[in-house]
Amino acid sequence: MRSARVLLRHREKNLALVWLTVCLALAIALACLLPRSQLNSSVLALLPQQNLGQAPAEIQQAFMQRLDRQLVWLVSSNADDGDAVAAWWQAQLKALPELKQVSGAMDDLQMQRWGAFAWQNRNGLIDDATRARLQSGGADQADWILAQLFSAFAGVSSQELQHDPLLLVRGAQLALQQNASKMVLHNGWLTVNDPQQRRWYFLHGELDSNAFSIRQSHQLVTALNQLEQQLKTRWPDARLLTRGTVLFSDDASQRAQHDVETLGSATLAGLLLLIWLVFRSLRPLALCALSVAIGAMAGTVATLLCFGELHLTTLVMSLSIVGISADYTLYYLTERMVHGNEASPWQSLQKVRATLLLALATTAIAWLLMLLAPFPGLRQLAVFAASGLSASCLTVICFYPWLVRGLPVRPIPGMVWLARWLAAWRRQRVLMWGLPALVAMYALLGILQLRVDDDIAHLQSAPQQLLAQDRQLAQLTGQQADQTWFVVWGDNPQQTLQRVSELAPALQQARQHRWLEGYRILPLNSLARQQQDLTLLAQAAPTITARLKQAGVTLAEADLHAMPVTPENWLASPLSEGWRLLWLSLPDGRSSVLVPVNGVRDSAALAQLAAQQPGVSWVDRKASYDQLFGFWRTLLSGLLALALLLITLSYVIRLGLKAGLRSALPSWLSLAAALATLGWIGASLNLFALLALILVLGIGINYTLFFSNPRGTPLTSMLAVTLAMMTTLLTLGMLVFSSTSAISSFGVVLCSGIFCAFLLAPLALAPRKRKQS
Amino acid sequence: MKRFLLTLLLLWNVAAHAVTLEQLQQRFASQPVIRANFVQVRTIAGMAQPLVSRGQLLIAQQQGLWWQQNTPFPMTLILDDKRMVQSMSGQPPQVITAESNPQMFQFNHLLRALFQADEKVLKENFTLDFQDKGNENWQLGLTPKAAPLNKIFNRIELQGGAYLNRIQLDDKQGDKTDITLSDTRTEPGHLTDEERARFAPTP
Numbered sequence: 001m002r003s004a005r006v007l008l009r010h011r012e013k014n015l016a017l018v019w020l021t022v023c024l025a026l027a028i029a030l031a032c033l034l035p036r037s038q039l040n041s042s043v044l045a046l047l048p049q050q051n052l053g054q055a056p057a058e059i060q061q062a063f064m065q066r067l068d069r070q071l072v073w074l075v076s077s078n079a080d081d082g083d084a085v086a087a088w089w090q091a092q093l094k095a096l097p098e099l100k101q102v103s104g105a106m107d108d109l110q111m112q113r114w115g116a117f118a119w120q121n122r123n124g125l126i127d128d129a130t131r132a133r134l135q136s137g138g139a140d141q142a143d144w145i146l147a148q149l150f151s152a153f154a155g156v157s158s159q160e161l162q163h164d165p166l167l168l169v170r171g172a173q174l175a176l177q178q179n180a181s182k183m184v185l186h187n188g189w190l191t192v193n194d195p196q197q198r199r200w201y202f203l204h205g206e207l208d209s210n211a212f213s214i215r216q217s218h219q220l221v222t223a224l225n226q227l228e229q230q231l232k233t234r235w236p237d238a239r240l241l242t243r244g245t246v247l248f249s250d251d252a253s254q255r256a257q258h259d260v261e262t263l264g265s266a267t268l269a270g271l272l273l274l275i276w277l278v279f280r281s282l283r284p285l286a287l288c289a290l291s292v293a294i295g296a297m298a299g300t301v302a303t304l305l306c307f308g309e310l311h312l313t314t315l316v317m318s319l320s321i322v323g324i325s326a327d328y329t330l331y332y333l334t335e336r337m338v339h340g341n342e343a344s345p346w347q348s349l350q351k352v353r354a355t356l357l358l359a360l361a362t363t364a365i366a367w368l369l370m371l372l373a374p375f376p377g378l379r380q381l382a383v384f385a386a387s388g389l390s391a392s393c394l395t396v397i398c399f400y401p402w403l404v405r406g407l408p409v410r411p412i413p414g415m416v417w418l419a420r421w422l423a424a425w426r427r428q429r430v431l432m433w434g435l436p437a438l439v440a441m442y443a444l445l446g447i448l449q450l451r452v453d454d455d456i457a458h459l460q461s462a463p464q465q466l467l468a469q470d471r472q473l474a475q476l477t478g479q480q481a482d483q484t485w486f487v488v489w490g491d492n493p494q495q496t497l498q499r500v501s502e503l504a505p506a507l508q509q510a511r512q513h514r515w516l517e518g519y520r521i522l523p524l525n526s527l528a529r530q531q532q533d534l535t536l537l538a539q540a541a542p543t544i545t546a547r548l549k550q551a552g553v554t555l556a557e558a559d560l561h562a563m564p565v566t567p568e569n570w571l572a573s574p575l576s577e578g579w580r581l582l583w584l585s586l587p588d589g590r591s592s593v594l595v596p597v598n599g600v601r602d603s604a605a606l607a608q609l610a611a612q613q614p615g616v617s618w619v620d621r622k623a624s625y626d627q628l629f630g631f632w633r634t635l636l637s638g639l640l641a642l643a644l645l646l647i648t649l650s651y652v653i654r655l656g657l658k659a660g661l662r663s664a665l666p667s668w669l670s671l672a673a674a675l676a677t678l679g680w681i682g683a684s685l686n687l688f689a690l691l692a693l694i695l696v697l698g699i700g701i702n703y704t705l706f707f708s709n710p711r712g713t714p715l716t717s718m719l720a721v722t723l724a725m726m727t728t729l730l731t732l733g734m735l736v737f738s739s740t741s742a743i744s745s746f747g748v749v750l751c752s753g754i755f756c757a758f759l760l761a762p763l764a765l766a767p768r769k770r771k772q773s
Numbered sequence: 774m775k776r777f778l779l780t781l782l783l784l785w786n787v788a789a790h791a792v793t794l795e796q797l798q799q800r801f802a803s804q805p806v807i808r809a810n811f812v813q814v815r816t817i818a819g820m821a822q823p824l825v826s827r828g829q830l831l832i833a834q835q836q837g838l839w840w841q842q843n844t845p846f847p848m849t850l851i852l853d854d855k856r857m858v859q860s861m862s863g864q865p866p867q868v869i870t871a872e873s874n875p876q877m878f879q880f881n882h883l884l885r886a887l888f889q890a891d892e893k894v895l896k897e898n899f900t901l902d903f904q905d906k907g908n909e910n911w912q913l914g915l916t917p918k919a920a921p922l923n924k925i926f927n928r929i930e931l932q933g934g935a936y937l938n939r940i941q942l943d944d945k946q947g948d949k950t951d952i953t954l955s956d957t958r959t960e961p962g963h964l965t966d967e968e969r970a971r972f973a974p975t976p
Contacts, residue, residue, distance in 0.1 A: 133864075143861050147848055150815065150826050151859075155925055157946035158819035187919050551845060552822060 012346065012401065019398035023294055026301050026391075033304045054617045055487040059592045062584055063487070069207040070581070071099070071244035074192070074200040074473055077235050083187055085231070085238050086201035092227050093205055098220040102205040103577070105188040110574050115169075117573040122168040124525065124565035125575075126533040127175035128504070130168060134533075138540030141166065142547035149553065165555040166537070166544060176523055183477070192476050200241075200476055207246060214257075214312075217250040241473045248462050255739040256312040263734040270730040271326060278723065279337060281408055288329045291395040295325040299388030303380050314380040321385045324363065324699065324731075325392035327724040328356055331706065332396050333404070334720045338713075340409035345401035353397060355709040359702040360393040366698025369639065370691055373632055378691065418718045425762040436763065439669045439756060446676020453684035454629040483621040484600045486519075489592035490615050493567045496591045497526035499615045503595065506609055515606055517599025522582055524570050534562055567591070629687045636690040643697060644668065663704060666760035670700045674753030683745050692746045696753030699728065703761040718762075725758040792911045794903045798892050800935075805962050807832045807936070809954040813842075818947040830954075833964055836972040838885055851972060852885060883922075887931065887940060898922055899929070909934045 073093075077085040090104035106114075118125065126134075133140035145167050148154045156167070164170070183190040183202060190202040207220070224242065231238050275284050299318065303310055335348045343351070367389070370382035412418065424431050488503060490496035500522060507519050525533065538560050545555050570576050571583060585591040600606065603620045610618035647667060652660030674696050678689055703724070706717045732754065735747025808831050815824040828842040837853030851858045860866035886894035895901060895915060899922075902914035913931040917923040925945055932939040936957040942950040964972075 140864055143846075143864060146846065147859065147861055149817075150813070150824055150842065150845075150848070151850070152813060152815065152942060152950045152952065155944060155948075156817070157944060157948050158817045159946055161817070162819065553824070554821070 009346075016398045016402060019394055023297075023395075026294075026297050029301045029305075030297055033301060037304050037309055055489050055592065056590065058586055059487070059489055059584060059590065062586065063592070063594060066581065066584070068245040068249075071205045071207070071242065071246065072473065072477075073203040073205075073243075074241040074476060075203065075231075075238065076194075076198050076200040076240075077238040081235065082191075082199050082201060083189070085235050086189060086203070088234070089201075089227075089231060089240070090203055092230075093203065096220065096223055098208055098216060098223070099205045100208045102203065104201070104203045106185075106574075106577075107188060111188070114574040114577075117575050118169050118172065119164060121563045121565045122164060122172070123534055123537060123559070123561065123563040124530045125172050125523070126168060126525065126530075126537070127172045127523065129175055130171035131533060131536065133171075134536045134540045138543030139547060141540060142544045144171075145544065145548060146551055146553070162556050165558045166541065172523070194476060202477070214250075214253045217246050218254065221247060221250040241469050241476075243470055243473050247466055251463060251466060252740070253312050256315070259738050259740070259743075260315055263737060267731045267734045271727055274723070274726055274730065275330075278413055279333065279408075280410065283404075283407060284329075284333050287333065287400060287403060288326050290399075291329045291392045292325050294395045295321070295388040295392030298391030299384040302387035303384045306383050307376070307380055311377045311380050314377060314384055318381065318384050318388070321388050324385075324728060325389050326727050327702070328360070328393045328396045329400070330723045330727065331356065331720040332400055333407070334412075334716060334723060335712075336404050336407050337410055338412060338716050338719070340404075340407060345404050349397065349401050351711045352709070355705055355712070356393055356397065358705055360389060362701045362705070363695075363698045364389055366694045369636075369694050373636075373687070373691065374628065412715065412719050415715070418722065419715060422714055422718055422762060432763070436665060436669060436760060439673055439760065443669060443672035443676040446679035447672065448679070449682075450675060450679035451684040452633070453686055454626050454633060478598070483619070484597045484603070485619050486595040486597065486606075486610060487592060487617050487619055488595065488615055489590065492589050493585065493591045494526050494528070495615070496593055497522075497524060497567070498528060499613065500593050500595070501526060501529055503613055503616055506613065507595070510606060510609060513602075513605070515600070515602040515609075516597050517601075519595055519597045520582070521595050522579055522593050524565065524567065524576075524579075524583075527564060527566070530562070530564055534560070633685070633687045633690055636687070636694065640671070640690065640693055640697065644671070647697075647701065663708070663764040666704060666757055666763050667697060667700055669760055670696055670753045670757035673756040674749045677748055677752035678745065681748065683748065686745075688742050688746050689749050692749035693753065695750055696757065699754055700757030700761075703757055704764045707761055707764050721758060721761055725754060728754055792905050792909065794892055794901065794913065797911065797913075801937075802834075804959045805834045806964060806968075807957060807959055809936070809957040811840075812953045812955070814951045814953075816949045816951075831968060831971070832885070833968070833972070836964065836969070839968075839971050853972060887929070906932075 073089065075086045075089045076082060086104060090102060093099055093102045130141070133144055148156050148167060148170065149161075156170070160167070160170070183192050185191075186199065191199050192202065193199055209216075228240050231240060271288070272285060275288055279285075296318070299321065300310065303314065332349065332352055335352050336345065339348060364386045367382045367385040370378050373379070486503065486507075488496060488499045490499055504521055507516075507521065510516055511518070537558075541558050541560060545558075548555055567583065567585070571580055576583070582594040582596070583591070584593070597606070600620065603618075603623050606620070607618040610616045644664075644667060648661070648664040651663045654660065655663060671693055674693060675685065675689070678685060683689075703721045706712070706721050706724070707714070709717060729751055732747055732750045735743055736751060738744045738747065808829070811828060811830050813826045815826075817824065825845075826842045827844050828840070830841065831839040833839075837851065840850040840852075842848040842850075847862055849858075849860045855870055857869045858866050882894055883898060885891070892901075898919070899915035899917055902916070904912045904914070906912055911933060915929040915931070917926050917929075927943040927945055929943070930939075930941040931937060932941075936954070936959075938954055940950075940952040940954075942952075944950070
């Protein structure tokens with residue numbers, strides 16, 4: 001017996017040593033990983049990756065990063081000093097180190113370079129309308145030239161006619177203007193007038209680097225706000241609108257940081273206070289902190305190893321995991337506090353180990369289910385939680401029997417109340433039937449009010465002021481932030497351009513079908529198309545000259561040499577100003593073009609159109625997110641229902657029909673009540689609420705398990721469950737106050753569900769105990 | 774005494790017959806429909822002969838401008854608030870809408886403002902130089918203030934009496950356009966059915 005115990009100790013010692021080694025390894029890994037990793041605050045990173053359709057992942061990512069880097073301003077003032085205000089704003093922006101390529105007014109030199117490039121490459125830059133006129137053999141082009149010559153306001157000059165007798169530059173320019181937005185050139189500025197005839201000046205800039213840290217973003221946004229103040233002091237009449245992902249992500253990250261700081265510290269303080277009140281000793285505090293810290297460390301390392309980064313939302317949500325990981329410590333420490341005198345630390349551990357492991361398993365499985373969801377943020381959270389909770393639990397099992405020696409043994413605080421509560425469950429039929437009935441009624445009435453809503457827009461809780469600015473900007477410029485576009489890609493630039501030119505006629509048809517209102521297609525021809533155009537030109541030129549001669553106009557001889565335009569020299573020219581964003585080249589030569597689309601009426605038809613063309617995919621981000629949300633909500637609902645059925649079945653098999661159903665009832669009712677709370681507060685059911693329900697199920701079962709532990713006493717279980725519930729509510733309850741609506745509704749579902757699970761947990765216990773007595 | 778002064782002032786005003794831009798605009802505003810013949814002479818520097826075209830024009834305050842060139846080849850131009858349609862026989866009409874090409878529409882508004890002496894639009898774009906030439910005749914010189922107009926025109930000159938008679942455009946590149954209006958009619962004061970049909974939207 002004695003040697004067996006020594007042997008056991010030996011094994012336990014080894015176990016502790018092994019876990020210590022693992023913990024040290026984790027600490028070293030953390031020290032290595034943390035300095036190199038970054039905290040991701042981009043809202044887009046939270047969303048599923050496969051949102052650019054079938055386009056290669058590198059292209060998708062590069063486009064997304066680029067879009068995130070853009071900033072746009074509209075400045076306006078009195079008509080008289082508008083130019084000065086805009087110029088001042090441009091100068092201030094140029095001085096900001098965080099920005100590059102700030103563009104505003106086009107000066108005369110740029111205009112000249114623009115004209116020079118357009119002229120030198122006119123044979124390679126032929127537009128669709130001119131091409132159509134040339135295809136008739138030249139007669140149409142001749143008529144068009146005549147119409148331009150005779151029109152008083154077309155302003156064709158002798159100089160233009162001398163240099164470009166076929167008016168190719170003019171044709172291309174007109175086509176570009178057709179394509180352009182609502183903007184008007186005014187003193188070199190792109191401007192737009194609002195209905196009150198107020199003139200707004202357009203400016204554009206880019207963030208200087210791809211990976212913009214939270215600190216950098218915040219610096220930039222602060223600097224911009226200060227500049228805006230200065231602007232308004234100098235010109236009280238001036239107004240400014242800004243658009244940029246950085247504004248939204250800075251806002252989100254500021255709020256998340258605020259959440260982490262205030263909610264985090266409140267949670268921690270509450271937790272410490274609770275443990276102090278129950279144990280009246282410092283050691284449990286330290287032990288709790290130790291297991292939570294090891295859990296957080298393991299979670300961070302695992303997440304960094306799997307994803308290479310931590311998302312801010314993960315960080316906020318992991319607050320909730322702190323609470324749950326403290327449960328394991330509390331359960332063991334409660335056991336020790338109550339039975340510390342009659343049992344050794346190892347005997348206590350044996351009493352609770354199976355329950356602890358079972359609890360860990362259910363919770364971890366609930367979290368790991370979230371790995372299924374295609375949301376990077378949630379996946380991170382799942383990995384963080386599963387690994388963090390496991391580490392916390394293992395810490396309790398491996399270390400704590402060594403560390404709890406000398407822990408004071410005290411009577412259970414509030415024992416009278418807990419005992420009365422348990423007794424009531426056993427004796428009062430009113431409580432036994434009444435409370436579940438009451439909860440069921442609450443659930444039913446709430447669920448009747450519940451709406452299902454997969455609209456992703458409800459998840460964004462950007463401040464009204466930012467959204468209003470965005471709307472006004474969209475209204476003025478006609479550039480919606482809808483993010484609907486075609487992505488065209490190819491193995492090399494020429495293949496990409498070829499595919500773009502094949503897409504163009506399909507788009508024209510789509511517009512005729514009213515599937516969409518408009519699109520912006522890159523005004524750049526493939527070399528093959530340029531060669532065809534040149535042939536057309538050579539065939540049409542004699543006809544044009546002859547026909548104009550008939551009308552009494554003698555043209556200079558047209559230059560019919562090839563003037564090839566490659567993407568490289570086009571991108572380097574001022575002609576691509578305003579278009580460069582739509583072109584993307586990867587180092588390996590693959591390239592891609594975005595074709596933004598506005599006024600989409602039939603997203604499905606456009607998706608089909610894209611499917612018929614090689615190397616083209618249709619992207620309607622919002623629609624595809626909504627669809628995705630809906631799909632995963634339905635799938636998870638199914639999984640949840642299946643899990644509930646399996647759990648009920650296992651209870652029934654173990655305990656018989658009546659008792660089994662009774663034991664499963666807390667799970668059913670807690671899920672229903674959590675759903676109902678959403679309905680009562682007027683929130684809607686979406687994917688995030690479903691994910692919270694999974695956790696409610698996982699944690700709720702823990703309570704039933706603690707109660708049904710055959711080696712535990714009901715009173716200890718009651719105390720442990722009460723403590724666990726309180727810590728969980730303390731931590732998850734804080735999520736309710738998060739300023740991010742997705743997180744806060746997640747918190748609401750969790751809290752109401754878990755509280756209900758706690759209330760009804762004795763249901764699993766009562767009948768069995770009554771039979772025994 | 775007061776009444777005397779007032780009468781004197783009124784009499785003096787009538788006697789002087791001075792035309793102001795404001796009066797001119799009021800007069801044009803009281804003519805809802807104007808029909809006229811035009812001769813346009815475009816002199817392009819370096820081109821042997823000037824480009825001469827003739828035709829009719831119609832300005833209706835509500836509908837816009839209809840410009841029908843008859844010689845040397847037929848071409849129709851319709852301008853209204855929302856679109857500009859240029860049609861030539863044998864070619865699909867070229868339609869430019871205010872949404873698709875606001876830049877072009879700056880010119881459209883300008884063109885109509887020229888014909889209707891719309892002081893507000895003109896003042897926004899030009900420095901005005903109004904001269905009373907006596908006998909109800911007047912001349913209005915326009916010098917563009919801002920880009921892109923000041924890159925295109927040196928000066929635009931309007932001349933007229935009871936009606937607008939002449940528009941001269943002096944191009945930055947040394948080209949000149951001279952539009953002379955004749956046989957101006959303001960009756961009937963509303964569009965005939967046939968005239969109304971000209972402004973009907975093209976399919």
